[in-house]
Amino acid sequence: MSQGVTDDQVPAGQDPVLAVEDLSVCFEAGRQLKALSQVSVTVGRAEIVGVVGESGCGKSLTALSVMGLLPHNATVTGGRVVLEGVDLGSLNGRQRRDLRGRRMSMVFQEPMVALNPLMRAGRQVTEVLSVHSLLSRPARKERTLALFREVGLADPEARYRQYPHQLSGGMRQRVMIAMALAAEPSLLIADEPTTALDPTVQSQILQIFLDIRDRLGTSVLLVTHDMGVIAEVADRVTVMYAGRVVESAPVSEIFHRPAHPYTAGLLASIPARNADRGRAEDLPTIPGRVPALGEITAGCPFAPRCERAQTRCLQEEPGLLAAGPAHLAACWYPLEQDRLPAPARSET
Amino acid sequence: MIPAEVAAPLGPAEVPAAVGAEPGRRSYRRVLRWWPLAVLAVAAFAAAFPFVLAPNLPDATDLVGRLKGPGTTVHGTSYLLGTDSLGRDVLSRVIWGTRISMTVAVIAVVAGGVVGSLLGILAGSRRKVLGGVIMRFADMVLSIPFFLLAILVVAILGPSLVNTVIVLATVRWPRYARVAFGQTLEAHSREFVKASVAVGVGPWRLFRRHILPEVLPSLIVVATLEVGLMIIYEAALSFIGLGAQPPTPSWGAMLSEGQQYVSTAWWIATFPGLALFVIVVSVNRLGDLLRDRLDPRQRSPR
Ligand SMILES: Nc1ncnc2c1ncn2[C@@H]1O[C@H](COP(=O)(O)OP(=O)(O)OP(=O)(O)O)[C@@H](O)[C@H]1O
Ligand SMILES: [Mg+2]
Numbered sequence: 001m002s003q004g005v006t007d008d009q010v011p012a013g014q015d016p017v018l019a020v021e022d023l024s025v026c027f028e029a030g031r032q033l034k035a036l037s038q039v040s041v042t043v044g045r046a047e048i049v050g051v052v053g054e055s056g057c058g059k060s061l062t063a064l065s066v067m068g069l070l071p072h073n074a075t076v077t078g079g080r081v082v083l084e085g086v087d088l089g090s091l092n093g094r095q096r097r098d099l100r101g102r103r104m105s106m107v108f109q110e111p112m113v114a115l116n117p118l119m120r121a122g123r124q125v126t127e128v129l130s131v132h133s134l135l136s137r138p139a140r141k142e143r144t145l146a147l148f149r150e151v152g153l154a155d156p157e158a159r160y161r162q163y164p165h166q167l168s169g170g171m172r173q174r175v176m177i178a179m180a181l182a183a184e185p186s187l188l189i190a191d192e193p194t195t196a197l198d199p200t201v202q203s204q205i206l207q208i209f210l211d212i213r214d215r216l217g218t219s220v221l222l223v224t225h226d227m228g229v230i231a232e233v234a235d236r237v238t239v240m241y242a243g244r245v246v247e248s249a250p251v252s253e254i255f256h257r258p259a260h261p262y263t264a265g266l267l268a269s270i271p272a273r274n275a276d277r278g279r280a281e282d283l284p285t286i287p288g289r290v291p292a293l294g295e296i297t298a299g300c301p302f303a304p305r306c307e308r309a310q311t312r313c314l315q316e317e318p319g320l321l322a323a324g325p326a327h328l329a330a331c332w333y334p335l336e337q338d339r340l341p342a343p344a345r346s347e348t
Numbered sequence: 349m350i351p352a353e354v355a356a357p358l359g360p361a362e363v364p365a366a367v368g369a370e371p372g373r374r375s376y377r378r379v380l381r382w383w384p385l386a387v388l389a390v391a392a393f394a395a396a397f398p399f400v401l402a403p404n405l406p407d408a409t410d411l412v413g414r415l416k417g418p419g420t421t422v423h424g425t426s427y428l429l430g431t432d433s434l435g436r437d438v439l440s441r442v443i444w445g446t447r448i449s450m451t452v453a454v455i456a457v458v459a460g461g462v463v464g465s466l467l468g469i470l471a472g473s474r475r476k477v478l479g480g481v482i483m484r485f486a487d488m489v490l491s492i493p494f495f496l497l498a499i500l501v502v503a504i505l506g507p508s509l510v511n512t513v514i515v516l517a518t519v520r521w522p523r524y525a526r527v528a529f530g531q532t533l534e535a536h537s538r539e540f541v542k543a544s545v546a547v548g549v550g551p552w553r554l555f556r557r558h559i560l561p562e563v564l565p566s567l568i569v570v571a572t573l574e575v576g577l578m579i580i581y582e583a584a585l586s587f588i589g590l591g592a593q594p595p596t597p598s599w600g601a602m603l604s605e606g607q608q609y610v611s612t613a614w615w616i617a618t619f620p621g622l623a624l625f626v627i628v629v630s631v632n633r634l635g636d637l638l639r640d641r642l643d644p645r646q647r648s649p650r
């Protein structure tokens with residue numbers, strides 16, 4: 001790794017495993033469309049950081065930029081990604097590939113299609129081990145079986161020999177996680193890992209993340225649009241809106257003292273937390289929708305949907321400002337910190 | 349075959365519906381659909397062992413027995429399909445012609461197919477710059493009229509069967525490149541390919557393990573259909589004198605010789621033409637069957 005290390009000023013001893021710093025990404029689609037704008041996220045060792053936001057706010061894009069797997073029509077136009085002290089932008093393709101799997105891995109949303117239908121489950125995991133030339137052939141099989149046990153697959157020997165179509169969605173997601181963990185990465189990125197699964201399987205999968213964090217010290221960047229998932233496993237949360245980070249805080253802060261009206265809106269629309277309210281139609285929703293990439297104009301991108309918006313919000317875009325200990329929010333008029341929020345309610 | 353514990357313990361697994369044995373009549377029909385294989389097996393045998401099937405040598409002339417009709421016997425030698433203007437046995441020449449047609453077509457398809465497929469896959473995997481260059485070049489080659497290029501190459505290299513193969517491969521590789529390019533792009537957009545890249549699988553292994561198996565079925569279908577086309581092209585080049593040279597028993601050359609005698613000795617051109625027709629129809633039919641079998645997405649509307 002020596003050639004990749006740059007002169008960063010991260011204090012030794014408490015380096016974050018991942019630091020995304022002011023990352024900007026543009027799409028080339030006739031004209032340049034800015035999809036990420038100065039996104040910063042950090043993940044500490046053995047920390048689970050959630051990234052939440054509505055569909056299209058750039059969560060997946062952030063994850064893919066870290067992995068260096070952006071779509072071919074996207075380019076990084078600013079900022080950097082530092083993984084364990086190594087600036088990924090300074091690496092060539094080969095060096096980056098070498099980090100994938102060994103230092104960082106990614107689990108995708110759709111377990112139904114994320115395994116090669118023509119390969120046995122066991123083979124897909126041993127492949128990762130052979131890519132990184134870890135272990136001898138019989139040892140790879142042993143390690144794969146151990147991984148299968150680790151991710152809670154019953155009867156690993158049988159799973160090892162099965163093809164993906166013979167496995168349920170939950171089992172496939174476990175195989176995916178086993179693949180991602182095979183080379184013991186320090187960082188696991190999971191993009192909506194449970195969205196396609198039913199609720200019981202969902203919590204079992206989330207439990208695996210807690211488990212590997214506790215036993216292996218793996219850091220997890222968990223992308224989701226579901227505040228319930230965040231509540232279950234995350235230590236810290238980064239809330240994204242229209243390609244920007246709008247709030248970032250420890251989980252308890254976010255849930256008890258959200259500073260950004262958008263976060264408050266997200267929280268108010270979690271069904272479980274509003275169980276006492278009765279019928280589902282009563283759930284408050286955030287009016288309006290996320291602006292499309294070309295539509296973002298001056299001012300705070302959330303202002304058109306925000307009931308607290310003032311003239312300043314329409315003219316100047318707020319940067320991330322301290323809203324409490326380890327708590328940042330991009331809002332000119334953050335919700336007051338010492339009382340529970342009165343979340344935005346829809347008129348109907 | 350699927351063990352029972354698949355469904356346990358995490359909820360329902362979709363066990364694919366077992367394909368039950370069809371009733372006798374239907375399965376009989378299904379086997380019959382593959383008749384092109386039988387025709388092509390005979391043709392392949394003729395191509396491999398023409399000396400076993402051919403009653404006479406293809407080049408043996410018999411000046412007494414010139415232009416004799418089918419079924420004639422001259423000096424105790426019977427000519428089932430008649431003789432040509434030099435008294436050569438048409439049947440034997442058609443049988444030996446199978447070897448020429450099949451060899452030229454298969455070598456041209458393998459050469460063009462391998463080069464085109466590899467370039468197409470490379471273009472699909474290195475989309476940014478290299479891919480654009482390769483595919484633009486492919487478009488350019490495709491835009492040159494076939495016979496123009498053939499005449500050019502033959503003018504430079506001289507007419508021969510080897511040069512025919514070179515011409516055919518040179519002209520046809522873009523077809524495979526286009527298919528391979530499209531299929532590779534599709535494969536790269538598949539989630540499991542992304543997942544493999546995300547755990548560090550490099551380009552070479554990705555190609556072998558994940559891309560090639562996705563791309564191959566379509567390429568096999570295209571290659572099969574191309575064999576039919578290459579047989580026609582070879583015959584066409586030989587017909588206009590740019591391919592096989594006399595006395596090589598190429599079907600195209602035989603057609604060309606025979607056309608002068610169509611009114612007086614119809615059999616000289618008819619039988620090689622018939623052989624050409626049967627083989628090409630069989631190859632194309634096989635291509636369609638393979639497409640339905642391997643690549644249902646591109647099923648031709650009927
Ligand atoms: N290949 C692409 N070309 C052009 N625009 C794209 C492309 N991929 C994504 N985008 C745009 O980039 C923005 C962010 O996309 P991203 O996939 O990161 O959203 P997301 O937050 O993950 O949403 P979701 O919850 O739906 O997965 C979206 O507005 C999307 O339309
Ligand atoms: Mg996404």
